[in-house]
Amino acid sequence: MKNISAAFFGFFLALNAFGQNPFVQTDTPTFTPPLSPRNVGYQISANLDTDSHIISGREKIYFLNTSHKAIESIQIHLYLNAFASNQTPMESEIAPLRKMLKVPVNRKTIGYCRILHLTVNFSSVLHTLQVNNTVAAFTLPYPLNPGESTLIEIEFETRLPRLVIRSGYAGSFHMIAQWFPKLGVLRKDGSWDCPQYGGNGEFYSDFAVYDVRFDVPEGFNIIATGIKQEKATANHRNKFHYYAEDVHDFVAIAWDQFKFRKRKVGNCQLTVAYPPGHESVSLREMDALEGTFRWYNTHIGPYPYSAYTVIDTPFCALPASGMEYPMISTGFALKLVPEWFRLPEETVVHEFGHSYFQGMLASNEFREAWVDEGINTYMTALIMEDLYGKCNFNALPRFCADGFDRMLNNDYTALRYQKPDQPADTYTNRNAYTEASYDKVSMLLKTMENIIGKDKIIEIMKDYFNQFRFTHPNGKDFLRIFNAHTDNRYSKLMDIVIHSNTVPDAAILQVNRVAIPPFKGFVPEKTAYMEATANEKTVRFTVIMGKHQLPLPVPYRLTFSDGSVLNGQLEAEESTKTVIVNKGSEIRLVEACIDPKREILIDMDRSNNRYSKKGNTARRMGSAALLLIVMELYFYVF
Incomplete structure (x- = not known):
């Protein structure tokens, strides 16, 4: 054993001089050249006990210092400590969900991840380990200079919690996510990006090479990130080997009842x-x-x-x-989901979209969730319409709805106090996080699509993706691409929506109808006094419209009972507009509507967009009621 360790140490020191990742399969690499910098690598061996739900693991981590400074310590995530007690920040966030699922915190439902042994280049540093909830830090035996790499070896024990959010077990089903000690991200200035794990926001990691072996009871299957290299059975245990290059996370699912559909x-x-x-x-x-x-x-x-x-x-x-x-x-x-209700399809579309808008970009989901979720929510709606038509979420004829119809039924009060570009742990609750990061940004992008066209939006998304794949872009990068493609015409609106808690609004502010008495008076051009006949009765309609923090042209439409229609527009620079129309006394104003085609979706409060004697609340209430059975859980899992 000592000879093997010495040999590996010598091999690693040789690699250290050149900064090469030792866990790459040099004989059969997946990607040549690499898609990402590969400054991190993981080699993990894990044994799952499906009765105790405990994973016993050993991992070797290759780490290259890509910062501009020598570093003296390393920070790592221990995600599942979020479920270690009823006092963690995560528990306060998910308490409503835990109550709904009837999963109390007790000895059988808690989860944790603890480090048992820890070495750096074969020197023990366990005595320097400091654990703060889901983040741990340890001191290196020597400073690691820029361009130098090191080998970290960890023996760990992870207990999967009873499944409440994202990771855990339910019956014999084991969702093995966020399960191993995982490096934070080293910034260029030598500081670490390694936030606490909570219910809002998700993850941010370096691209890495993963070489992972799983040992599970016979009868259990493992589905995991990467390509399965082998499966073997011995001593009533199934052994799986998976390998992945240029990915930023590794997840596995263990279950004994899977069926498969392949294409x-x-x-x-x-x-x-x-x-x-x-x-x-x-x-x-x-x-x-x-x-x-x-x-x-x-x-x-x-x-x-x-x-x-x-x-x-x-x-x-x-x-x-x-x-x-x-x-x-x-x-x-669910087992029985009617075909007109396309939540299963929408979930597939949304989650696969993350392979592009976050997965291969790896933006910071915790610091700027909108770059990931807002863009992908918009892309989901766009693709759902291409695949399934207008009624792509709810296809019942009287309840036809797409993803944006669903969003427009939400209560956006929280957006007055929250904005998309704030860290995930600063939102007041899950709904506020969802509305700001997902809905507000996707509504903005849909508004832009309605103005500049779908083809232009797709061109922007393609350019953004291809410029920044495997490079960890941020929100400024996306906005720079967007503004370059649109000649900065909409940069003011983009800044308002993303960088403030302002909710742009367009509204019918006031509608007045005043009877105009028959004319009596001097007419200069006729140099005579005149009086209109008593039956020449006229009414004056005054419609006042307004915009708040909405620097776009917004159309309006006035419809009268004689069939006449007056169309117009509030210009981008106008905040209010007054329209006066004279009609015969028998004529009524049937409807006054601002944004009649519902193209300015960033105006998310539609309640003040229309003056009419008629209503359409039954349909909207019906659609909302239909969604209540899934939305509480939906807010958490998406």
């Missing part, structure tokens, strides 16, 4: 892994996956990996649904 598209193997009884809905998920896969490859750029799997979670594991990971996502489906 090859080009060089990529698409798979839906589903529970018994989901044969019908799994076909819908596969069709959605193939359609989305083809759409992205055609319009945005190639998907480089050779596999992608959708995990259709069993009912007991629904809290794991609607999550994205490299090469894997979890669906949101």
